[in-house]
Amino acid sequence: MGKVKLWIDGQEVEVPEGTTVLKAAEEAGIHIPTLCYHPLLRPSGNCRMCAVEIEGYRGLPASCSTPVAEGMVVRTNTDRVRDFRQETLRAILRDHPRECIACPKNQSCELQELIAYVGIEVPYEAPTEKRFEVKDGGPFFRRDYNLCVRCGRCVRICNEVRGVGAIVFKEVEGRQEVGTPLDRPLEEVGCQFCAACVDACPTGALTDKIPKWRAEAREREDSFCPEISDIVLSLYDRYRERESKSSICPYCGVGCRLVFEVQDGEIIRTVPDPSGPANKGLDCVKGRFGISEFVHSPDRLKTPLIRKNGSLEETSWDEALEAVAKQLSKYKPDEVAVISSAKCTNEENYVIQKFARAVLKTNSVDHCARL
Amino acid sequence: MTNTIEDIGEASCILAIGTNTTDTHPVIGTRVRRAVLNGAHLIVANPRRIPLVKHATYFLQHRPGTDIALLMGMARVIVDEDLHDREFIESRCENFEEFKKSLDAFSLDFVSEVTGVNAELIRRAAILYATHKPSSLLYAMGITQHTHGTDNVLATANLAMLTGNIGKRGTGVNPLRGQNNVQGACDMGALPNVFPGYQAVVDENLRKKFEDAWGVDNLPGEIGLTLPQMFEAINSGKIKAVYLVGENPAVSEPNLEHLKNVFQKLEFLVIQDIFPTESMPYAHVVLPAASFAEKDGTFTNTERRVQWFDPVVPAPGQAKPDWWVTCEIAKRMGASGFDFTSTKEILDEINKVTPSYGGITYGRLQMTTLQWPCPSTDHPGTPILHTQAFTRGKGHFEPLTYKGPQEMPDEEFPFVLTTARSLFHFHTGTMTRKVTGLNIIRGEEYVEIHPDDAAGLGLKDGDVVRVVSRRGAVEAKALITDRAPKGVVTMDFHFSESPVNVLTNPAHDPVSRIPEYKACAVRIEKR
Ligand code: SF4
Ligand code: SF4
Numbered sequence: 057m058g059k060v061k062l063w064i065d066g067q068e069v070e071v072p073e074g075t076t077v078l079k080a081a082e083e084a085g086i087h088i089p090t091l092c093y094h095p096l097l098r099p100s101g102n103c104r105m106c107a108v109e110i111e112g113y114r115g116l117p118a119s120c121s122t123p124v125a126e127g128m129v130v131r132t133n134t135d136r137v138r139d140f141r142q143e144t145l146r147a148i149l150r151d152h153p154r155e156c157i158a159c160p161k162n163q164s165c166e167l168q169e170l171i172a173y174v175g176i177e178v179p180y181e182a183p184t185e186k187r188f189e190v191k192d193g194g195p196f197f198r199r200d201y202n203l204c205v206r207c208g209r210c211v212r213i214c215n216e217v218r219g220v221g222a223i224v225f226k227e228v229e230g231r232q233e234v235g236t237p238l239d240r241p242l243e244e245v246g247c248q249f250c251a252a253c254v255d256a257c258p259t260g261a262l263t264d265k266i267p268k269w270r271a272e273a274r275e276r277e278d279s280f281c282p283e284i285s286d287i288v289l290s291l292y293d294r295y296r297e298r299e300s301k302s303s304i305c306p307y308c309g310v311g312c313r314l315v316f317e318v319q320d321g322e323i324i325r326t327v328p329d330p331s332g333p334a335n336k337g338l339d340c341v342k343g344r345f346g347i348s349e350f351v352h353s354p355d356r357l358k359t360p361l362i363r364k365n366g367s368l369e370e371t372s373w374d375e376a377l378e379a380v381a382k383q384l385s386k387y388k389p390d391e392v393a394v395i396s397s398a399k400c401t402n403e404e405n406y407v408i409q410k411f412a413r414a415v416l417k418t419n420s421v422d423h424c425a426r427l
Numbered sequence: 428m429t430n431t432i433e434d435i436g437e438a439s440c441i442l443a444i445g446t447n448t449t450d451t452h453p454v455i456g457t458r459v460r461r462a463v464l465n466g467a468h469l470i471v472a473n474p475r476r477i478p479l480v481k482h483a484t485y486f487l488q489h490r491p492g493t494d495i496a497l498l499m500g501m502a503r504v505i506v507d508e509d510l511h512d513r514e515f516i517e518s519r520c521e522n523f524e525e526f527k528k529s530l531d532a533f534s535l536d537f538v539s540e541v542t543g544v545n546a547e548l549i550r551r552a553a554i555l556y557a558t559h560k561p562s563s564l565l566y567a568m569g570i571t572q573h574t575h576g577t578d579n580v581l582a583t584a585n586l587a588m589l590t591g592n593i594g595k596r597g598t599g600v601n602p603l604r605g606q607n608n609v610q611g612a613c614d615m616g617a618l619p620n621v622f623p624g625y626q627a628v629v630d631e632n633l634r635k636k637f638e639d640a641w642g643v644d645n646l647p648g649e650i651g652l653t654l655p656q657m658f659e660a661i662n663s664g665k666i667k668a669v670y671l672v673g674e675n676p677a678v679s680e681p682n683l684e685h686l687k688n689v690f691q692k693l694e695f696l697v698i699q700d701i702f703p704t705e706s707m708p709y710a711h712v713v714l715p716a717a718s719f720a721e722k723d724g725t726f727t728n729t730e731r732r733v734q735w736f737d738p739v740v741p742a743p744g745q746a747k748p749d750w751w752v753t754c755e756i757a758k759r760m761g762a763s764g765f766d767f768t769s770t771k772e773i774l775d776e777i778n779k780v781t782p783s784y785g786g787i788t789y790g791r792l793q794m795t796t797l798q799w800p801c802p803s804t805d806h807p808g809t810p811i812l813h814t815q816a817f818t819r820g821k822g823h824f825e826p827l828t829y830k831g832p833q834e835m836p837d838e839e840f841p842f843v844l845t846t847a848r849s850l851f852h853f854h855t856g857t858m859t860r861k862v863t864g865l866n867i868i869r870g871e872e873y874v875e876i877h878p879d880d881a882a883g884l885g886l887k888d889g890d891v892v893r894v895v896s897r898r899g900a901v902e903a904k905a906l907i908t909d910r911a912p913k914g915v916v917t918m919d920f921h922f923s924e925s926p927v928n929v930l931t932n933p934a935h936d937p938v939s940r941i942p943e944y945k946a947c948a949v950r951i952e953k954r
């Protein structure tokens with residue numbers, strides 16, 4: 057593929073043909089604010105936040121959807137561009153509620169970042185129109201379309217990347233709003249609860265629900281002062297340290313790599329890892345919402361148990377292991393069998409079959425691959 | 428899989444048979460849907476109208492257990508229409524003439540009659556698969572969980588070889604493995620007939636190799652028992668003790684009622700798991716295991732990709748990684764060769780004794796992932812199998828004859844029961860049933876039943892019915908839907924309250940020993 061040379065803010069840049077102006081600028085280390093752009097999606101060019109000046113082009117083209125051309129001269133930071141961005145952002149904010157402090161996205165919200173970067177003052181006068189009711193995204197997430205900025209990222213990712221098309225843009229009282237066909241619950245429109253839409257949403261419109269085991273803390277706060285419990289909890293949450301760790305989904309054979317957000321030894325959330333070679337930023341409902349609750353389930357086995365007088369009683373590792381070793385030593389090779397697990401690691405399966413063959417002297421070792 | 432997950436996006440035609448990919452392997456389902464959005468053709472062959480059908484060019488709704496007929500019928504069309512890849516067959520394969528003769532038995536009329544699929548539809552689908560190359564074939568448990576599952580698998584391979592759809596991007600025969608490390612468990616020799624890396628236990632030289640590597644003598648040379656055989660041997664009193672790691676056979680084995688009695692016969696049962704399971708009442712010792720989130724090691728996914736992972740949280744209570752527990756037992760039995768102090772050390776040993784994992788070392792896995800075979804540390808891994816030759820040299824065409832399900836519907840048991848999986852649960856539900864949200868969306872078992880059949884039985888949606896087979900009965904709510912054709916009813920098997928495997932037929936494939944989960948005869952009783 058040929059290379060194309062262009063100038064961005066006086067800087068010479070060379071990129072492959074077909075690159076967008078936005079990507080070319082990124083490569084040159086020049087930041088252009090965006091909103092509807094998302095790396096997993098085809099550019100839609102509908103928010104105009106990424107507008108730039110290009111010599112010989114009329115108006116201010118959207119850099120996210122304009123391909124580079126040889127000799128192009130781009131300016132990303134002129135007065136005209138800056139004015140335009142401020143106007144555009146003001147228009148977007150006109151009907152955005154002013155409740156950042158209680159919003160689950162507070163401080164990780166792309167809209168807040170835009171405001172800071174573009175440099176406008178938020179008119180402190182809340183929109184007065186009537187509010188939409190907050191909807192469920194099944195048991196897993198909530199959809200508060202009052203916070204929606206109509207960037208379309210959720211609709212596009214559901215359609216383009218997931219191939220589902222559960223959510224659409226539709227006209228409500230003369231305006232484009234996101235929703236489901238005929239306002240049916242997500243369960244009925246083919247939603248897979250993969251949360252790709254949630255992860256793509258730049259604002260607090262789509263967010264994870266507070267999982268059950270943390271709802272208790274919420275209840276306590278509520279009984280104390282319901283008006284500010286949201287705020288207290290979200291602030292508290294932010295001051296707890298959150299680590300991101302990476303591992304593999306334990307469910308199906310796809311082997312999705314997931315990022316685990318961990319607080320105080322507890323998995324708070326799992327999101328797909330864009331660098332996972334098998335999943336490339338995708339996952340499904342089981343990986344996204346089905347892990348932390350079983351890992352931290354109170355039902356987990358925590359101590360070795362041994363049968364005494366007919367019932368299983370707690371014991372020490374030492375006693376349990378001795379009992380197993382002693383008992384298993386008693387049997388002839390064709391009297392024992394070992395069942396390994398398709399949930400165990402390679403290393404564990406290796407050790408288990410080695411144990412069967414080298415210690416118990418039997419090849420009667422199998423696992424549930426068949427199921 | 429012979430090819431990679433990403434590779435599915437390169438196919439011009441995708442044939443998905445016996446796999447409800449969007450529910451069982453959602454991320455692969457996404458790739459298929461995306462391929463279709465980008466212009467690929469999709470053929471879905473499934474007894475049930477699964478969600479992928481929406482995206483399909485052709486939908487072949489064949490009766491459960493008639494896969495051989497369908498696949499051989501398609502092969503016959505391809506040969507009759509002269510669409511087979513002569514060059515590939517000649518240079519890469521053998522036994523084509525024999526195979527061709529066996530196609531004589533599969534006239535379109537016969538195939539259409541057996542499968543219940545319109546002959547013209549089969550013809551068109553076959554032509555599409557043969558002409559829109561590269562074509563990728565995906566299958567899952569709908570192919571393997573039959574008494575003739577091995578023949579089904581051979582039939583898929585025949586079709587791919589016939590059209591030269593092997594060894595190139597966007598092609599392949601791609602089984603989708605159910606559990607996250609089924610592939611790895613097989614690779615590591617958790618099978619009765621092979622050491623790690625599919626090295627046969629009956630081969631004296633290989634035994635010698637492992638005896639040397641492990642510092643032991645007299646490794647057993649006869650093939651051991653498979654899972655179903657183990658249960659038979661427990662029942663007959665031959666097997667007296669079982670060491671059971673991280674499994675839950677009380678729900679997942681076929682013919683559950685029978686199994687309960689079997690477990691009671693054991694003199695000694697050790698269970699090592701993360702949760703108390705339905706098998707626990709029969710255990711003599713229970714050992715608490717760490718879950719994946721609390722340990723490190725490698726998993727091998729369905730595309731043969733080995734990935735390293737680290738712990739993300741500490742283990743609860745005294746739970747320990749399975750490898751540690753097994754090593755402790757071995758050491759206490761006086762064995763040497765179990766002094767591993769980390770998973771890295773175990774992987775080092777795997778590298779030494781497993782040729783296909785020879786180059787998949789701890790060091791490399793910290794930077795990247797590798798697909799086996801990867802024999803040496805300078806080998807890049809193998810994303811696509813059989814690019815130059817098949818493992819055994821030439822691809823062998825297998826002549827096949829038609830075999831249907833072992834148990835056919837009759838007057839007493841007029842329906843075919845097939846089992847399925849829900850997107851929202853996993854396997855026997857030991858993990859997913861602990862998740863509130865997943866239970867809210869899907870919290871109980873249903874029997875899916877066709878509207879006409881429901882009308883015949885006087886059933887309404889939500890009525891509780893008894894599903895009865897020759898082996899037992901379970902209760903569940905009726906869900907009236909035309910996803911499956913008349914005469915076929917469907918249940919999942921995630922719910923221990925409605926243990927479907929009480930009903931299923933333990934008859935299994937003579938080679939793979941996989942039980943026939945996908946077809947058995949039942950009757951429906953209104954309550
Ligand atoms: S959860 Fe997934 S399927 Fe459901 S609307 Fe969001 S993106 Fe679409
Ligand atoms: S819900 Fe979020 S992602 Fe969807 S259009 Fe609104 S702001 Fe954008």
Ligand code: SF4
Pocket residue numbers: 305306307308309310311312335338339340341342343344452453454455
């Ligand atoms: S996230 Fe879903 S698709 Fe990915 S490995 Fe887990 S269960 Fe499979």
Ligand code: FES
Pocket residue numbers: 089090091092093100101102103104105106107118119120121
């Ligand atoms: S980011 Fe370019 S138009 Fe929205």
